[in-house]
Amino acid sequence: MKALVFGGPGQRSWDDVDDPGIQDPTDVIVKVDTTTICGTDLHILKGDVPAVTEGRILGHEAVGTVVETGAAVSSLKQGDRVLVPAITSCGRCGPCKAGMAAHCDAVGGIGWIFGHLIDGVQAQYARVPYAETSVHHVPEGVSDEQVLFLADILPTGYEIGVQNGRVRPGDTIAVVGAGPVGLAAMMTAAIAGAGRIIAVDMATSRLRHAERFGATHTVLGGENAEQEILAITDGAGVDVAMEAVGVPATFDLCTRVVRAGGTVANIGVHGAPTTLHLEELWIKNITITTGLVSGTTIPTLLKLARDGKMEAEKLGTHDFALDQIEEAYDVFAAAGEHDALKVVLRA
Numbered sequence: 001m002k003a004l005v006f007g008g009p010g011q012r013s014w015d016d017v018d019d020p021g022i023q024d025p026t027d028v029i030v031k032v033d034t035t036t037i038c039g040t041d042l043h044i045l046k047g048d049v050p051a052v053t054e055g056r057i058l059g060h061e062a063v064g065t066v067v068e069t070g071a072a073v074s075s076l077k078q079g080d081r082v083l084v085p086a087i088t089s090c091g092r093c094g095p096c097k098a099g100m101a102a103h104c105d106a107v108g109g110i111g112w113i114f115g116h117l118i119d120g121v122q123a124q125y126a127r128v129p130y131a132e133t134s135v136h137h138v139p140e141g142v143s144d145e146q147v148l149f150l151a152d153i154l155p156t157g158y159e160i161g162v163q164n165g166r167v168r169p170g171d172t173i174a175v176v177g178a179g180p181v182g183l184a185a186m187m188t189a190a191i192a193g194a195g196r197i198i199a200v201d202m203a204t205s206r207l208r209h210a211e212r213f214g215a216t217h218t219v220l221g222g223e224n225a226e227q228e229i230l231a232i233t234d235g236a237g238v239d240v241a242m243e244a245v246g247v248p249a250t251f252d253l254c255t256r257v258v259r260a261g262g263t264v265a266n267i268g269v270h271g272a273p274t275t276l277h278l279e280e281l282w283i284k285n286i287t288i289t290t291g292l293v294s295g296t297t298i299p300t301l302l303k304l305a306r307d308g309k310m311e312a313e314k315l316g317t318h319d320f321a322l323d324q325i326e327e328a329y330d331v332f333a334a335a336g337e338h339d340a341l342k343v344v345l346r347a
């Protein structure tokens, strides 16, 4: 089969590789029908994720069709359409039972193993371990693109932004960073009943997108952002400030615009230390949360997609055939230039 293979920092290629086979009785093999590229894949290509070794097939988000099942698999059969989420869950270990598959003990204490610790789904076929406790049947009548982004960014925005941030109906929230994950946070915050959603970004093109994803206010990032956000809230600050960039300046902004008693929900993937100004924050009664998605909300999100309450497919701005994946990487890596959010790759 063909797959997108990591060849070390800066190196990727659409290569001929061996077909995957069943290794454990809880595995299934899936024919990948639709997949996408994540910002994390770009980090891997930069060499930021040393656990990913040369020769690894990348990708951790897919919709596919089951073509083979392991001996212990009884609730999945050939021909089933499934969503393969970023997080694998053995369903048996302590963290999985506690609803925190992000830290599943079965494979190295982390649930994100596709395209990381094992071969991923940017390929014609993929081996899916712990299949019954990890994948989700795609509801009938729902298209691949309607559910593809439920593999990673929508549950990330919902669990790490909205749930960790404890967004309540009527809340005013700020989402700093209007990239795909920030937009997913806005979309799910709107569903959770947030009243005012303030999108903050350095790019006006992304702020325009934000308005399609539930933002009621937009603020251009930079030195005036803090004052503008505070002005919208009559100086009090927002109930929840979500960080969806992953750099010190945006995290700091979140801590400066959150109201006393509010929550800073960090979603961004950080690569450098950040100064936490406890000398100012200790007195504010704020909560700061972080996290890696577990995917516990995917069944809820699937129902919302099925019933037309959430148009997740709006995140897909560029379409490619799976064998055009190298071109898709070029477009996604230069997202600003192409006004791209997520790419959709179809087999």
Ligand SMILES: [Zn+2]
Binding pocket: 038, 039, 040, 060, 086, 152, 153
């Ligand atoms: Zn991802």
Ligand SMILES: [Zn+2]
Binding pocket: 089, 090, 091, 092, 093, 094, 095, 096, 097, 101, 103, 104, 105, 106
């Ligand atoms: Zn587990």
